[in-house]
Amino acid sequence: MRIAVFGTGTVGQALAARLDELGNEVTIGTRDVDASRARAAAGGSSAESFGAWLLGRPSIRLATYADAAATSEIVVNATSGQVALAALGSAGRENLVGKILIDISNPLDFSAGFPPSLFVKDTDSLGEQIQAAFPDTFVVKTLNTLAAELMVRPAQLASGQHTVFVSGNDAAAKRTVTGILKQFGHTDVIDLGDISTCRGTEMYLALWVRTMGALGAELFNIKVVRKEQHDSRLLAGLADLTSAALD
Amino acid sequence: MRIAVFGTGTVGQALAARLDELGNEVTIGTRDVDASRARAAAGGSSAESFGAWLLGRPSIRLATYADAAATSEIVVNATSGQVALAALGSAGRENLVGKILIDISNPLDFSAGFPPSLFVKDTDSLGEQIQAAFPDTFVVKTLNTLAAELMVRPAQLASGQHTVFVSGNDAAAKRTVTGILKQFGHTDVIDLGDISTCRGTEMYLALWVRTMGALGAELFNIKVVRKEQHDSRLLAGLADLTSAALD
Numbered sequence: 001m002r003i004a005v006f007g008t009g010t011v012g013q014a015l016a017a018r019l020d021e022l023g024n025e026v027t028i029g030t031r032d033v034d035a036s037r038a039r040a041a042a043g044g045s046s047a048e049s050f051g052a053w054l055l056g057r058p059s060i061r062l063a064t065y066a067d068a069a070a071t072s073e074i075v076v077n078a079t080s081g082q083v084a085l086a087a088l089g090s091a092g093r094e095n096l097v098g099k100i101l102i103d104i105s106n107p108l109d110f111s112a113g114f115p116p117s118l119f120v121k122d123t124d125s126l127g128e129q130i131q132a133a134f135p136d137t138f139v140v141k142t143l144n145t146l147a148a149e150l151m152v153r154p155a156q157l158a159s160g161q162h163t164v165f166v167s168g169n170d171a172a173a174k175r176t177v178t179g180i181l182k183q184f185g186h187t188d189v190i191d192l193g194d195i196s197t198c199r200g201t202e203m204y205l206a207l208w209v210r211t212m213g214a215l216g217a218e219l220f221n222i223k224v225v226r227k228e229q230h231d232s233r234l235l236a237g238l239a240d241l242t243s244a245a246l247d
Numbered sequence: 248m249r250i251a252v253f254g255t256g257t258v259g260q261a262l263a264a265r266l267d268e269l270g271n272e273v274t275i276g277t278r279d280v281d282a283s284r285a286r287a288a289a290g291g292s293s294a295e296s297f298g299a300w301l302l303g304r305p306s307i308r309l310a311t312y313a314d315a316a317a318t319s320e321i322v323v324n325a326t327s328g329q330v331a332l333a334a335l336g337s338a339g340r341e342n343l344v345g346k347i348l349i350d351i352s353n354p355l356d357f358s359a360g361f362p363p364s365l366f367v368k369d370t371d372s373l374g375e376q377i378q379a380a381f382p383d384t385f386v387v388k389t390l391n392t393l394a395a396e397l398m399v400r401p402a403q404l405a406s407g408q409h410t411v412f413v414s415g416n417d418a419a420a421k422r423t424v425t426g427i428l429k430q431f432g433h434t435d436v437i438d439l440g441d442i443s444t445c446r447g448t449e450m451y452l453a454l455w456v457r458t459m460g461a462l463g464a465e466l467f468n469i470k471v472v473r474k475e476q477h478d479s480r481l482l483a484g485l486a487d488l489t490s491a492a493l494d
Contacts, residue, residue: 122369161472190458190461193461199457204451209447210440214440214444215437215473219473220472220474223470224458225408226462
């Protein structure tokens with residue numbers, strides 16, 4: 001497939017490289033093509049500069065957001081949450097109409113340092129804001145609950161025996177995205193429901209950052225451990241959660 | 248040990264029964280002892296009334312919050328989040344001084360229906376509010392991430408191979424609570440750090456309720472899957488999370 005990856009950071013690089021390796025035609029979208037190519041190494045977990053990284057991957061094209069979106073069937077948003085809406089806006093609504101948008105971004109606010117807070121949460125989410133801004137695009141939120149290397153190579157941890165989630169309004173789009181996740185090596189994909197359910201995965205980041213702090217490692221993920229056979233006890237679960245006792 | 252359990256709902260009953268079974272002297276604390284005894288079955292997952300439930304457990308005492316706290320070494324807060332501070336206030340600060348308070352409550356707000364929102368989150372938490380209100384008490388937040396039956400009998404799911412978290416400012420208090428969790432059957436207890444880290448487990452509830460909806464079951468929990476040996480890559484993890492790409 002022709003896939004655009006928005007974002008030149010660690011997550012964008014990991015996604016672009018893996019999708020390229022799996023035989024897709026990958027275009028990385030960025031704001032300023034020349035600036036991205038020239039950018040020096042920014043540190044972090046990425047040892048080389050984006051320009052050097054890209055030179056080593058001649059099959060990956062670099063283009064503006066609009067060009068990348070226009071020439072692709074699927075767009076992956078791997079920008080930082082703070083700039084996600086602006087980046088997608090630069091791509092142009094017309095270039096996203098009818099396409100699947102895989103949204104990996106998290107609404108993290110580091111303005112007060114670490115740990116980050118969330119700039120949208122609880123009664124709204126970044127996934128919903130993106131869906132609302134692009135109503136004719138099929139937004140599927142996924143992969144935002146784990147580190148970049150685990151997003152694309154889950155089998156390196158416990159043979160991939162851990163969980164990822166998808167949230168989105170369109171069942172066919174979620175099936176397509178689930179297929180890509182399985183190509184990556186994910187074995188357990190839970191469909192949480194419509195796009196509003198990504199409030200859950202975005203808010204989970206608050207636990208993710210603290211678990212990372214406690215473990216001193218990023219290569220972890222959660223596995224949703226459950227019984228093989230489920231009975232429908234939604235109401236019972238609800239009663240448990242509210243603790244029932246109001247006295 | 249002498250342990251007070253605040254709350255007569257599903258969570259309070261589960262905790263009280265299990266702690267009693269393990270040989271502790273358990274007192275359930277409630278606002279109005281006579282009203283609690285007389286209360287009819289409220290439905291939910293609890294088939295019998297609290298009064299009938301209590302009659303079947305003669306070794307468990309029922310008392311006011313203040314009486315229960317005064318006569319116990321450890322207090323478990325299993326009230327609903329909305330009334331937690333009021334219930335603890337009724338107990339009296341003097342009756343909680345120097346004691347461990349195991350806080351299981353979640354700041355769930357069901358005023359707009361299901362799924363609930365959180366009435367405190369992100370830059371504060373209910374656990375922190377309780378610790379601030381009772382500065383001479385050792386608050387340990389735990390067990391708030393799973394259904395009542397799994398809190399006290401984790402081995403019924405995957406032989407207990409899943410994770411619970413503790414957050415609290417006092418290392419000795421967390422060790423004592425971890426000991427109780429292991430008596431329950433928990434095999435993997437992650438110490439997230441000080442009480443502010445319970446922002447993570449409280450916000451996880453947003454994912455819990457949606458996972459429960461997707462599975463149609465409450466008997467699930469997350470296992471934090473990680474490598475046996477960790478390297479300290481906090482900064483690398485942070486870089487991944489922010490997605491690095493700001494263009």
